[in-house]
Amino acid sequence: MIGDDRGSLIALEANRLIPFDIQRVYYIYSTKINVERGFHAHRELQQIAIAVNGACTMLLDDGSEKKEIKLNSCAQALYIGPGIWRVMREFTADCVLLVMASHYYDEKDYIRDYNEFLNWVKDKKNEEVDFDRGW
Ligand code: T46
Numbered sequence: 001m002i003g004d005d006r007g008s009l010i011a012l013e014a015n016r017l018i019p020f021d022i023q024r025v026y027y028i029y030s031t032k033i034n035v036e037r038g039f040h041a042h043r044e045l046q047q048i049a050i051a052v053n054g055a056c057t058m059l060l061d062d063g064s065e066k067k068e069i070k071l072n073s074c075a076q077a078l079y080i081g082p083g084i085w086r087v088m089r090e091f092t093a094d095c096v097l098l099v100m101a102s103h104y105y106d107e108k109d110y111i112r113d114y115n116e117f118l119n120w121v122k123d124k125k126n127e128e129v130d131f132d133r134g135w
Contacts, residue, residue, distance in 0.1 A: 001075055010075060012048075012100070019079070020046050020102040027098045031056075031091035038086040040112045043120070046102040049078045054095030061085040063121035071097070083124060085117050 002009045014022045028037065038059075049058065055072035062084055069078055080086060088097070103109065111117045 008075075012077070017077075018048055018100055022100045023103050024101040024105060025098065026101070027052075027096055028088075028091075029096045031093075031095060033093070035091060036087055036089040038088045039114075040110045041085045041117045041120070042082050043109050043111065044082050044103065045109050046082065047080045048100045049080060050074060050076065050098045052096050052098045054092040055090070056088050056092070056095050056097055057090040059087040059089070061087075063118055083121060085111075085114065 002011070012018050014020070031037070049071065051071035052074045055070065058069045058071060058078060058080075060067045060069065060080065071078060091097075111120055
């Protein structure tokens with residue numbers, strides 16, 4: 001953050017502060033009260049989410065551990081890698097959730113069924129074990 005007596009400025013540069021090439025930016029806003037969004041994971045996609053206005057809560061789940069993160073500052077960026085189930089909730093009426101993504105929109109990259117997600121995580125772990133054994 002670069003601040004002076006005029007206010008603050010944050011610069012997000014691809015492959016520097018953002019750890020990937022940004023292919024797409026989208027934002028979620030005017031979310032209705034008590035709405036929950038997400039309920040999916042991505043196979044490959046990496047993203048950075050920032051509540052540039054207002055606040056929301058992001059529930060992240062890697063298949064074995066769950067974390068709840070409150071996004072309530074435009075100076076706070078959340079990295080969400082592949083293989084993470086996410087649910088967004090508790091949106092304030094004024095929330096604008098800005099997301100920078102490593103790839104163009106591709107519905108094939110989504111896992112929208114929780115049991116399928118758990119099986120995907122298990123398969124990935126088995127692949128890693130096999131790789132470690134040099135198979
Ligand atoms: C994510 C969380 C944080 C597009 O056509 N292009 C896009 O770039 C996106 C993101 C969505 N869409 C379409 C797909 C659906 O028909 O817009 C509709 C709403 O998308 P979805 O229900 O996936 O929205 P969220 O809020 O549940 O999830 C979104 C992103 O899709 C997802 O990648 O990680 O925000």
